[in-house]
Amino acid sequence: MINPMQFPSAQPVKSRSLGTRRPFAPLRLMAMCVAVSAALAAPLAQAQADDYAEVNRLLRAGQFSEAMSKADQYLAGKPRDPQMRFLKGVIQTESGKQADAVATFQKLTEEFPELPEPYNNLAVLYAGQSQFDKARAALEMAIRTNPSYATAHENLGDVYAKLASQAYSKALQLDAGNAGVAPKLSLIRNLFAADAKGAKPAAAPAVSTPPVAAAKPAASAPAAAPAAQAPAATGNAESDVESAVAAWAKAWSSKNMSGYLGAYAGSFTPPGGQSRSEWEADRKARIMPRNRIDVDISELSVSVNGDRASAKFRQAYSSDSLSVTSRKTLDLVRSGNRWLIVRESTGS
Template structure:
């Protein structure tokens, strides 16, 4: 395809900040072997490191990249899937998982993985572009089916031709191209493992002065509220209790009327040292009235001991320019 779905080879160790700098030599050695095309030797190096540090995200990620290049998609999918389980806050494994799904024609799975990458990092441009390509592939399949059922359907034929012009060949998988000739160093690698051919022509948009209307401002404010709620869930998932508690206002109404200190210590004991925690919000509905925002959503909570789904309502108030949680309720 002219605009094939992009995989990434990222400096995950820097993103999560969990590993000491002493491990950088191992990562650099494995990267050098990878760049030299010595894939089997690189795998041996990685496996030796993982025998000592089985949770090393960067080594696992690089192994997934190499397995992909060795045309071992099932093994690579296992690697990236496990990374999304262990490090749900990282968007790159979701993206590369989508690449593998798309190369096998599993576009619905690819779109779900890319949506998770974007949910994790809404500013992740590669995932947005890839999701557009996957949607285009799904659209081409639907238009093809429409033409099979009615070959005289000129509208479907026109739309199919438009999609073909947009993404190139639409009859097979994405077949992403692999670029191993000059990958970047492991400490700063945004997009190297698989790259798309750039479009033949890039049109620079003319600068415009945005007009801020009342409706535009309201939409932006809703985005700000959603960012706060998603950051709150991420701090909870990361078991960063200090950051998590900072999302609550000083006048937060505790659920059972207990003191703020008592409630805070109870939350700390329930979050810290509990193994893996993942909190995800879905289908948020936001309403804003002046300086009060009400957010209703479905909450998915998983940990080593518990998995639950519930309806949650957060009431936030804007204090000194910041949205803070004033009330928290479970259920409808």
């Protein structure tokens, strides 16, 4: 089911479809969690969080006029705030102002091209207008920005399926006697019709939030950290996995690239079809220029099955000018006395 994206909230919300259901399920909107940079002073951070939460509450209650008024009031004083602008775009979407919502999300992609969520929302709106080529392009940008953005990958697959349906329909119009096309078209239509009937509203996974500017200058770059040591095995597999996740987050926070990259198994498959060397170069380019990185892990849940394990948690990432909260899953395998990452995904 193609997934539309939603708005910042302190808790995951139920996904809601845009428009009436067609043979293909509509894109699902995702829930965006409010995150405030750790560098902000506590009173300011709390005030911002309260404003986001109030607009979110009004939005979830269907009080769109009140939510828009509150958002506009906030933006009058902070016109570049990406989180509230994102919320405003969702209010416009939910209240039927599709053209305004497209303009809002398009502007966000121009000013904050590192954020995948506005691209995803544009895809939702374009798909609702049957502009599937534009939806495809927007989703490809979301994936280029965040190759492990699972929802965008799912959405892109559904957009391609819709494009295939249109192509098969056109082929039948041009050559009604082609016996090989009709079964393909029927298969796609039946697949999505069954999905639309059987799908239940699922709690939308938390995804990254737009950046929040730091309230004070970034600290100077920390000295290079020594290579991380593998956490000592305790004999308790779940505890060992928790220690491995903590060591991975610590190496990332300290920009210890040998420790960070060493947390990944040789069999790790980089997202987005990258080679291992391309992925490592990309990670270094993203991590090393930052003056400050903080990676905080919470709500960690570990399951172990023999020599394989899965760790699910909420990740709060903040750097010089970016604050991101997301759900993340790490799949790990036991290698000697270490647990190494073989797959990671965001938003699931």
